[in-house]
Amino acid sequence: MTDVNKDAAPAHDPTGLRADCGECFALCCVALPFSASADFAADKPAGRPCGHLRDDFRCGIHSRLRGSGFSGCTVYDCFGAGQKVSRVTFGGRSWQQAPDSARQMFDVFPVMRQLHELLWYLTAALRLEAASPVHAAARALRDEVEAVTLRDAEVLLATDIAALRGRTGELLLRAGALARAEAKPGRGKDRRGADLLGARLGGADLHGADLRGACLIAADLHGADLRLADLLGADLRDTDLSGADLTGSIFLTQPQLQQARGDAATKLPSGLRRPAHWTA
Structure with missing residues (x-):
């Protein structure tokens, strides 16, 4: 997929929370399902490569996704989860090279995506100067979530994402209120x-x-x-x-x-x- 955020890099890692499609095995184009709609021109079940995906893991209609009826691809962002799963969790072996691990890779990807989204928000909270009273808690939670992203596939699949989202949500609520207090x-x-x-x-x-x-x-x-x-x-x-x-x-x-x-x-x-x- 395309049109990901190439500029919003986290303060602690200049590349880890922005998608690098060249380091990913096109997981968003394979692992995720989509249905024919205003956002997608065709149906695709989870685990099946998109019909426009090339053998080199690149999109064959990358430059004309919107005009081809795939605007949904242009708004998707994995927050760097694709390359983390491809290069770290599975050590650089693609679902083509290791078909026996393909299903597990596809299951891990959406979990990693949620974890990286949490990392993105926690990093954003740390950039809010007015939210300094919660920075220590945000930094500790960010480090905890980041540590989970480095674990193996089995641990990732067993992670209580809902609990992490709940804790992150409470912290972001406090950070947002502190930042908005700067308004007149x-x-x-x-x-x-x-x-x-x-x-x-x-x-x-x-x-x-x-x-x-x-x-x-x-x-x-x-x-x-x-x-x-x-x-x-x-x-x-x-x-x-x-x-x-x-x-x-x-x-x-x-x-x-x-x-x-x-x-x-x-x-x-x-x-x-x-x-x-x-x-x-």
């Missing part, structure tokens, strides 16, 4: 989990708002002030971010941007890049 008094409206499907919020003052988990599908946020807004888990599919100011927004990921619409006037947080499909 009276700002920071609570819209956590709000249903804002198709909402007309053009030019809205959402500076420091809690938009965690909000449904913003097809919402109009053009020109909106989203500085210091907590966007963890917000659904930004087809959201209009043209001209919006996302400077300093909290826990915004590259996949969220890939799902949204924007333009050259959209201001992005440091470390995230402007999607190729956005208008000039």
